[in-house]
Amino acid sequence: MAKIKTKYVCQECGYISLKWMGKCPECNSWQSFVEEFGNNKKSGEVVSIGSSQKPVKLKxxxxxxxxxxxxxxxxxxxxLGGGIVRGSLVLVGGDPGIGKSTLLIQVANNVGKKGFKVLYVSGEESLKQIKMRADRLKIENDNLYIVSENNLHYISKYIEEDKPNLLIIDSIQTIYNPDVASAPGSVSQVREGTAALMKLSKKYGIATFIVGHVTKTGAIAGPKVLEHMVDTVLYFEGEKHNVYRILRAVKNRFGSTNEIGIFEMTNDGLVEVINPSHLFLSHRPKNAAGSVVVASIEGTRPVLIELQALISPTSFGTPRRMATGIDYNRVVMLMAVLEKKIGLQLQAQDGYINVVGGIQLSEPAVDLAIIAAIASSFRNKVIDPQMVIFGEVGLTGEVRTVNFAEKRIREASKMGFKTCIIPKGNLNGLSKMEDIEIIGVENVHEALDIILGGS
Known part of the structure; x- marks a missing residue:
C-alpha cells in the first residue's frame, strides 16, 4: 500500500512545508500550519480556462x-465599470453582517427580472432561511433558483445542467471538494474551489459572484492568490452600527480601480445613495473652527467630504497624534510643514484629524485641506462654509497640481459652494465658470492668508 503523503499549509498565506512549524517563515503568523493529505488528482493536472487549443490572431x-x-x-x-461582464469572476469581501448577502440577493432579483436565469448557491443557510430573508426584502422572481449545497461536485453538476447567466456562491469558505483531503475553508479548498468555478465561468460565459470571509485584519481569508485568480475584487466597508455602507473596487479588469459605491442599509435592504456629497455634508456644523470641505476623487467620481481637525494643549510629555480616515504618517508630515514653514507652535499640542462619514481618503490632493483644518483649529478661526479646498503639499510648503481639477470644481459648484482654493498650476486650461470663484495658490503661506483672512 502506497504511503499517504502529507504536507503542512499556512492558512494565512498558503506557504507549504513538509513538516510542522510554529511560525510561518513567509508571513510570520503563529500556529497557522494545518496538516493536509495528498489528493486524488492526477499528477500534473491543471485547470484550463480557455476554449482554444492553439494560438489565435487577435484581430x-x-x-x-x-x-x-x-x-x-x-x-x-x-x-463594476458599467455592469456585469459575462464570464467574469467577482470576489466580494467584507465583515460579517455588513450586507454582502443582502446586496447579492437583491442583485439576483434585479437580474432575474430582466429575463436572465440566476442560480444562488448558499453553503451557510438553509432554503427556509434564504426564503425568510427574501420575503423580508420583498423578493419574488421566477428566474431565481436557490440551492443549499457545499459539495463542489454537486454544485458543478447544477451549473452544467442549468447554465445560468448569473451564479452567486455564498460563501467560498464553505465550499469543499471531496477530492481534497482538508477541511472546508482551508487554503487548498478555497484555491481548488475558486479554480473550478473559474473554469466553469469562462467555459459557459457565466458571470459569477463569490462571497469571501475576511480575517481580523480586514483582508479576505485565504491565500492572496485567491484575489489574483478573480477578475474583480470588491470590499464592503463601514460599521455595522452605521446605516451607510461603501463598496470599493480594489481590483477590476473591466473598469476603474478604487471606484466606490455608497449604499444605505434600510428595512428594505441596501438602497443606493445617488448624491454622496450631500450625504457627507448633511450634518456639517456651523461656525465651527477646524472644519473644512475637501473635493476628493474616488475612482472616477468627485466627492465633497467634510474634514475635521482638533488641536488642543497636551497633558503628556509627548503630544498625541491621531488620524481617522487619513494616513497617520501624512498627517504628521503636514504638521511638521506647518511648524517649519508657517511657524505654528504645535510641539505641545495634541492633534486629532477625522474624515466624516467613515470614508478613507488616500490621495495627496487632500493635503491642503488638512493643513487648513489644523491651522483653523489652532488659531480658532472659522473657515468660510462656502469654500472648498484641494491641493497637494510638498515638504517645502509648495502647493502642487492635482488631477481632475475641473471635475472637483464642477461638483463644488453643483453643491452651491462659492469659492474654491486650488493649486495655481491647475488654473491653466480650466473652463470658465461664473457661479464659483476659483483662486489659485502657490504655497501654504499664501493659501492660509486667503483661507483664514491673513491672521
Missing part, C-alpha cells in the same frame, strides 16, 4: 456586442 477574436448586462443598481454598476 480574429470576436466579442459579443452585449458583453455586459446591468444590475439595475447604479452604484454597483459604477463600481
Amino acid at each position: 480574429n477574436i470576436e466579442i459579443e456586442m452585449e458583453n455586459r448586462f446591468s444590475t439595475s443598481n447604479g452604484e454597483l454598476d459604477r463600481v
Whole structure:
C-alpha cells in the first residue's frame, strides 16, 4: 500500500512545508500550519480556462456586442465599470453582517427580472432561511433558483445542467471538494474551489459572484492568490452600527480601480445613495473652527467630504497624534510643514484629524485641506462654509497640481459652494465658470492668508 503523503499549509498565506512549524517563515503568523493529505488528482493536472487549443490572431477574436448586462443598481454598476461582464469572476469581501448577502440577493432579483436565469448557491443557510430573508426584502422572481449545497461536485453538476447567466456562491469558505483531503475553508479548498468555478465561468460565459470571509485584519481569508485568480475584487466597508455602507473596487479588469459605491442599509435592504456629497455634508456644523470641505476623487467620481481637525494643549510629555480616515504618517508630515514653514507652535499640542462619514481618503490632493483644518483649529478661526479646498503639499510648503481639477470644481459648484482654493498650476486650461470663484495658490503661506483672512 502506497504511503499517504502529507504536507503542512499556512492558512494565512498558503506557504507549504513538509513538516510542522510554529511560525510561518513567509508571513510570520503563529500556529497557522494545518496538516493536509495528498489528493486524488492526477499528477500534473491543471485547470484550463480557455476554449482554444492553439494560438489565435487577435484581430480574429470576436466579442459579443452585449458583453455586459446591468444590475439595475447604479452604484454597483459604477463600481463594476458599467455592469456585469459575462464570464467574469467577482470576489466580494467584507465583515460579517455588513450586507454582502443582502446586496447579492437583491442583485439576483434585479437580474432575474430582466429575463436572465440566476442560480444562488448558499453553503451557510438553509432554503427556509434564504426564503425568510427574501420575503423580508420583498423578493419574488421566477428566474431565481436557490440551492443549499457545499459539495463542489454537486454544485458543478447544477451549473452544467442549468447554465445560468448569473451564479452567486455564498460563501467560498464553505465550499469543499471531496477530492481534497482538508477541511472546508482551508487554503487548498478555497484555491481548488475558486479554480473550478473559474473554469466553469469562462467555459459557459457565466458571470459569477463569490462571497469571501475576511480575517481580523480586514483582508479576505485565504491565500492572496485567491484575489489574483478573480477578475474583480470588491470590499464592503463601514460599521455595522452605521446605516451607510461603501463598496470599493480594489481590483477590476473591466473598469476603474478604487471606484466606490455608497449604499444605505434600510428595512428594505441596501438602497443606493445617488448624491454622496450631500450625504457627507448633511450634518456639517456651523461656525465651527477646524472644519473644512475637501473635493476628493474616488475612482472616477468627485466627492465633497467634510474634514475635521482638533488641536488642543497636551497633558503628556509627548503630544498625541491621531488620524481617522487619513494616513497617520501624512498627517504628521503636514504638521511638521506647518511648524517649519508657517511657524505654528504645535510641539505641545495634541492633534486629532477625522474624515466624516467613515470614508478613507488616500490621495495627496487632500493635503491642503488638512493643513487648513489644523491651522483653523489652532488659531480658532472659522473657515468660510462656502469654500472648498484641494491641493497637494510638498515638504517645502509648495502647493502642487492635482488631477481632475475641473471635475472637483464642477461638483463644488453643483453643491452651491462659492469659492474654491486650488493649486495655481491647475488654473491653466480650466473652463470658465461664473457661479464659483476659483483662486489659485502657490504655497501654504499664501493659501492660509486667503483661507483664514491673513491672521
